[in-house]
Amino acid sequence: MKIGILTQPLRANYGGLLQCWALQQTLLRLGHEAWVVRREEPDTSHRLAGWLRRQAANAVKAATGRTGVKWVCRSEEQLIFEHVRRFARTYVQPQTPPLHDSAALLADYEARRYDAYVVGSDQVWRPSYIDGVTDYFLGFLPGGARARRVAYAASFGTDEWEFGGALAERCRSLALRFDAVSVREQGGVALCRERLGVEAHQVLDPTLLLTPADYEALARDEAARLLASGGLADGAEAPCAEGVIPSPAAERVVADAFARPLADAGEGRRGGGRLFCYVLDRSAPAEALCREVGARSGLTPVSVLARAEGSVPCGTPTSDMIHPPVAAWLTSLSRADAVLTDSFHGCVFALLFGRPFVTWGNAARGQARFSSLLSLFGLEDRMMGGADAAAVARRMREPIDWQRVSEVLHAERKRSVGFLSQALAEP
Numbered sequence: 549m550k551i552g553i554l555t556q557p558l559r560a561n562y563g564g565l566l567q568c569w570a571l572q573q574t575l576l577r578l579g580h581e582a583w584v585v586r587r588e589e590p591d592t593s594h595r596l597a598g599w600l601r602r603q604a605a606n607a608v609k610a611a612t613g614r615t616g617v618k619w620v621c622r623s624e625e626q627l628i629f630e631h632v633r634r635f636a637r638t639y640v641q642p643q644t645p646p647l648h649d650s651a652a653l654l655a656d657y658e659a660r661r662y663d664a665y666v667v668g669s670d671q672v673w674r675p676s677y678i679d680g681v682t683d684y685f686l687g688f689l690p691g692g693a694r695a696r697r698v699a700y701a702a703s704f705g706t707d708e709w710e711f712g713g714a715l716a717e718r719c720r721s722l723a724l725r726f727d728a729v730s731v732r733e734q735g736g737v738a739l740c741r742e743r744l745g746v747e748a749h750q751v752l753d754p755t756l757l758l759t760p761a762d763y764e765a766l767a768r769d770e771a772a773r774l775l776a777s778g779g780l781a782d783g784a785e786a787p788c789a790e791g792v793i794p795s796p797a798a799e800r801v802v803a804d805a806f807a808r809p810l811a812d813a814g815e816g817r818r819g820g821g822r823l824f825c826y827v828l829d830r831s832a833p834a835e836a837l838c839r840e841v842g843a844r845s846g847l848t849p850v851s852v853l854a855r856a857e858g859s860v861p862c863g864t865p866t867s868d869m870i871h872p873p874v875a876a877w878l879t880s881l882s883r884a885d886a887v888l889t890d891s892f893h894g895c896v897f898a899l900l901f902g903r904p905f906v907t908w909g910n911a912a913r914g915q916a917r918f919s920s921l922l923s924l925f926g927l928e929d930r931m932m933g934g935a936d937a938a939a940v941a942r943r944m945r946e947p948i949d950w951q952r953v954s955e956v957l958h959a960e961r962k963r964s965v966g967f968l969s970q971a972l973a974e975p
Contacts, residue, residue: 549663549972551575552585552656552695553883554669555686556677558636560629560857560871562878563755563893567670567761567932569640571700571754573762575666575759578969583660584643587653589679613969618859620781624866628854631873634779635770650680650688662695664972669754670733671914673708673719682715685722697726698971699749702966707735709743720744728971730964733920751964753921755896756957762798763878763900770875771798780805803852803879806872810849811839823847824884824903826877828892833935834890840937841888842905845944849888852880886944899925899957902950906940907931924960 553575555568568584575582586951620628637643644660647653665686671677672684680689686697704710711719723729723744730749732738740748774780810825823845825838830853842849855868878897881887887898887905895918898905907918907930922928927948932940 549696550581550583550660551972552583552660552662552665554587554665554667554686555583555672556975557588558584558586560632562632562874563896564670564889565632565635565640565874566878566893567754569766570642570756570758570762570919571666571668574754574757574965574968578965578971578972581642582666583662584640585653585656585665586644586646587680587683588646588648590648618862618864620866620869624869627866628869629871631774632871637696638773639766639770650683653683653688657693657695664696664698665689666968666972667697667702668730669703671703671705671817673702673736674705674842674914676717677705682722685719687718687722691725696728696972698968699726699729699731699748700968700971701730701732701753702736703735703914703917704739705731705733705917706738707733707916709739711743716743728967730967730971733916734923735916735920741962748961750920751967752895752957752960753893755893756900757961757965760774760882760901763897764882767799767875767878767882770873771802771879774798774802774873774875799875799879802873802882803876803883806852806876807850807880808852808855810835810851821847821885822880822883823849824881824887824889825849825851826853826881826887826889826891828891829852837935837937837940838888841940841944844937844941845886847885850880850884852877888940888944892921895921895930899927899953902953904931904944904948906944908933908935925956927953931935 553568553572555571556564558565558568572582572584590883600943640765644656647656652686661674662766667684667686673681678684684702689695689697709716720743723740726746729746730751731740732751732753733908734750737748737750740746761947807822823838827834836903838849838851852872854871856864857869857871860869881894881897881903882901884903887903887937889895889898889905889907891907892914895905895907922931930943
């Protein structure tokens with residue numbers, strides 16, 4: 549079948565990029581032609597919104613005598629996002645051009661005539677996160693469209709119902725047209741039944757449908773291309789020619805180039821290991837927690853994130869804002885001795901690679917995602933609140949039954965792929 553995948557825009561978000569890649573790879577391996585349908589807001593609207601935010605921030609800071617906010621020009625923006633954008637255009641293929649509204653999505657359907665759409669995952673049904681959420685209920689399709697409609701691991705991100713009024717009614721009517729619905733969180737099953745009037749299955753996040761070997765091969769290939777192109781040094785375009793032979797050491801070279809220690813030299817280095825710190829909501833207290841947990845665990849805390857992002861002070865070097873390659877993130881996590889994170893996909897990949905981990909709940913980003921994932925493996929105690937470094941370090945040292953994790957993952961992966969395969973089968 550020719551399938552259109554509708555997911556969140558491919559931005560500088562490692563979990564978002566990898567869940568899209570994993571879903572596409574799964575569909576390709578099932579024998580389908582799977583296109584990523586790039587529903588994105590126009591670049592001009594993002595740039596205008598960013599400009600307005602910076603102007604407001606600058607006005608406040610000028611009034612208080614503080615430093616203004618850096619304005620990023622287009623050439624700097626290309627450098628900042630080049631690694632993640634290169635990943636998207638190299639590995640997430642085939643994909644459509646950017647489609648900015650419902651009319652463009654309809655025109656794409658009429659041109660390509662997909663046999664089915666798969667909507668998911670990563671909070672695609674969360675209106676506070678998604679522009680034009682009705683498009684992710686396939687509202688752009690005419691009523692008589694023959695394409696099968698499947699939701700795979702669609703996520704509300706929360707157990708709370710965030711739809712209201714006419715939007716709720718519209719999405720309910722659209723959900724009833726789906727041929728098969730699955731969601732990522734247990735709470736989503738209840739929301740689908742009670743609010744949308746449809747029965748949904750709970751399935752795995754797409755990233756968990758693949759194996760560690762799949763991600764290791766991906767990281768090795770991306771790193772080899774990057775080194776071969778000289779892109780590690782100057783950001784040059786990576787070649788996509790056939791015959792690129794990955795070096796076994798390439799991914800380690802790239803990972804080490806971007807892994808940034810959060811502790812001073814010698815701090816937490818008793819055993820020479822690393823604590824991979826993937827913290828999305830960065831702050832001084834969060835970094836202090838990483839440093840102290842590392843010191844108490846005898847591990848060096850490292851981050852594979854841009855040193856600065858978003859609204860940063862004037863004078864911040866552009867080099868500090870560059871987002872590292874996906875290969876650096878994957879390899880650093882897979883080689884870490886432990887993982888400390890506030891990210892859902894940080895937890896996912898810690899589980900996948902068998903790394904001891906602790907996470908803290910993140911209500912604003914959707915805490916239900918964490919509890920649903922961890923309860924599946926009986927690891928609810930790996931989510932901790934507060935900033936008690938001693939308690940976090942103790943929990944990190946407590947053993948995880950990795951044999952049980954592996955058994956549960958194998959069974960859930962088989963069931964989830966089975967759902968997807970059956971949902972796309974001809975009636």
